[in-house]
Amino acid sequence: MSDTEIRLARLEARLQALQDHVAVCQVIARYGPQADTADTYDRGLKVGALWAADGVYELAEGWAGQGPDGIAGLLDNDVHRALVRDGAAHIPSAPHVTLRGDQATAINYSRVYKHVDGAFVVWRVSVNHWTLTRTDGGWKVQRRVNRLLNGSDEARAVLRAIDQAA
Amino acid sequence: MSDTEIRLARLEARLQALQDHVAVCQVIARYGPQADTADTYDRGLKVGALWAADGVYELAEGWAGQGPDGIAGLLDNDVHRALVRDGAAHIPSAPHVTLRGDQATAINYSRVYKHVDGAFVVWRVSVNHWTLTRTDGGWKVQRRVNRLLNGSDEARAVLRAIDQAA
Amino acid sequence: MSDTEIRLARLEARLQALQDHVAVCQVIARYGPQADTADTYDRGLKVGALWAADGVYELAEGWAGQGPDGIAGLLDNDVHRALVRDGAAHIPSAPHVTLRGDQATAINYSRVYKHVDGAFVVWRVSVNHWTLTRTDGGWKVQRRVNRLLNGSDEARAVLRAIDQAA
Numbered sequence: 256m257s258d259t260e261i262r263l264a265r266l267e268a269r270l271q272a273l274q275d276h277v278a279v280c281q282v283i284a285r286y287g288p289q290a291d292t293a294d295t296y297d298r299g300l301k302v303g304a305l306w307a308a309d310g311v312y313e314l315a316e317g318w319a320g321q322g323p324d325g326i327a328g329l330l331d332n333d334v335h336r337a338l339v340r341d342g343a344a345h346i347p348s349a350p351h352v353t354l355r356g357d358q359a360t361a362i363n364y365s366r367v368y369k370h371v372d373g374a375f376v377v378w379r380v381s382v383n384h385w386t387l388t389r390t391d392g393g394w395k396v397q398r399r400v401n402r403l404l405n406g407s408d409e410a411r412a413v414l415r416a417i418d419q420a421a
Numbered sequence: 422m423s424d425t426e427i428r429l430a431r432l433e434a435r436l437q438a439l440q441d442h443v444a445v446c447q448v449i450a451r452y453g454p455q456a457d458t459a460d461t462y463d464r465g466l467k468v469g470a471l472w473a474a475d476g477v478y479e480l481a482e483g484w485a486g487q488g489p490d491g492i493a494g495l496l497d498n499d500v501h502r503a504l505v506r507d508g509a510a511h512i513p514s515a516p517h518v519t520l521r522g523d524q525a526t527a528i529n530y531s532r533v534y535k536h537v538d539g540a541f542v543v544w545r546v547s548v549n550h551w552t553l554t555r556t557d558g559g560w561k562v563q564r565r566v567n568r569l570l571n572g573s574d575e576a577r578a579v580l581r582a583i584d585q586a587a
Numbered sequence: 588m589s590d591t592e593i594r595l596a597r598l599e600a601r602l603q604a605l606q607d608h609v610a611v612c613q614v615i616a617r618y619g620p621q622a623d624t625a626d627t628y629d630r631g632l633k634v635g636a637l638w639a640a641d642g643v644y645e646l647a648e649g650w651a652g653q654g655p656d657g658i659a660g661l662l663d664n665d666v667h668r669a670l671v672r673d674g675a676a677h678i679p680s681a682p683h684v685t686l687r688g689d690q691a692t693a694i695n696y697s698r699v700y701k702h703v704d705g706a707f708v709v710w711r712v713s714v715n716h717w718t719l720t721r722t723d724g725g726w727k728v729q730r731r732v733n734r735l736l737n738g739s740d741e742a743r744a745v746l747r748a749i750d751q752a753a
Contacts, residue, residue, distance in 0.1 A: 259425055259591055259592075260425075262599070263428050263432070266602060267428070269602055270439070270602060273602070281518070284528075285517055285586070287530065288517070288582075291580050292577050301584065342546075342570040342576065343570065344546045344570050348514075348678045349616055350616065364676050366700070370572055373571075375546045376543075377707045377708075378707075380678075403674075404675065404707075406674035406702055411671070414623050415620070420617070425591055429594050436602060439605055443605065447683055447684070450681055450683035454747070454749035458743050458746045508735075508737045508742065513680065514680075515681040536737050536738055541709045
């Protein structure tokens with residue numbers, strides 16, 4: 256290849272990596288607004304659409320949904336509908352992202368605030384370990400593990416995933 | 422065009438989009454530190470400078486400011502000055518951004534924490550729908566709609582703007 | 588230089604700036620998960636590794652650590668170990684970043700949530716002024732000044748650093 260072609264190819268690869276980084280952040284930023292309006296199974300499917308066809312959302316050991324419909328099902332309950340009705344916010348922190356070709360991992364925090372008696376309560380503070388995969392429909396969540404930061408060994412194990420993040 | 426010129430033009434367009442994405446995030450990240458030091462009308466003008474000349478900040482139905490001076494006026498009141506004096510933090514979440522040439526929209530959450538009797542209280546948790554425009558002075562806010570997440574239909578309508586976000 | 592060479596050089600410089608911006612955000616995003624698992628001096632060194640060899644973390648006037656080992660020492664105390672044991676989250680907001688060649692500054696908020704009696708308490712809300720430097724080992728923190736947003740003049744002075752941020 257000519258010098259120009261080498262430089263073009265390098266630029267294209269570096270730019271692709273930046274676009275992937277931003278795209279992963281955008282998927283994560285969509286979750287909150289979709290979740291905070293998911294007061295029906297159909298709207299829950301819009302949350303589920305962030306996941307790959309066989310993607311998993313694991314909220315705690317033994318409590319998980321798989322695939323867009325499984326994730327819509329996870330949110331289709333009275334507790335979640337009350338959050339949407341009374342006012343709530345699922346707010347992510349800006350993630351740390353590691354790209355490996357068509358796979359990515361991300362680590363971030365999330366909080367659920369809920370509106371109770373005219374005030375806001377910090378209901379849940381969690382850490383998330385995301386695995387995402389590039390698909391024909393863009394980046395999708397392959398697995399999201401969420402653990403409440405309640406002092407459990409499990410929560411610290413998810414936080415320590417940062418040690419392996421490039 | 423030659424193959425090289427085509428690749429250069431594509432790279433330039435993709436890079437511009439990434440720069441625009443980052444620039445929009447930077448405008449949003451400036452709001453908090455400017456607002457949390459706006460204890461005079463003049464310092465409120467520094468907040469207002471984030472908006473376009475005819476840009477609007479709509480804090481609730483019927484409560485809005487227009488243009489840099491209108492936004493400085495919105496903050497020029499005893500409640501806001503007490504926040505700055507006693508300690509407060511207007512903290513945005515990382516936004517979801519959609520670019521359309523010289524226009525952009527962004528959706529994010531924001532919280533206002535205030536310092537009361539030596540402790541911190543979560544005073545407001547809101548959703549924001551931003552419209553930004555490219556100007557000679559860089560990206561400016563054309564409209565920011567902020568709604569408290571108190572369970573109102575209006576707040577859910579702002580959150581549902583994510584459905585139209587590319 | 589040819590027109591092609593000029594365009595390639597411009598693209599390379601713009602891309603480098605975007606990569607630097609993202610790299611600075613990634614350093615800041617690593618702090619929380621490292622701090623929230625730093626229950627030994629050795630794990631505190633992983634937090635310290637985010638700093639340059641002579642980098643400073645100033646938590647309050649007269650309370651600071653220098654270098655990776657100094658920062659590990661800052662966290663090596665009963666208060667911090669209790670946070671890690673009982674559950675805590677050091678959560679940053681998405682920073683505003685200003686690049687100047689091999690130096691960068693960033694301004695953001697941070698909060699410490701702690702888990703107390705099965706609930707989450709917002710314990711600290713602060714502003715941070717980061718100075719980072721490019722090293723052979725990537726971007727490192729040269730200085731982080733953290734001030735509690737308790738209404739002090741010092742805290743407002745750190746927030747006002749946004750006025751100088753490009």
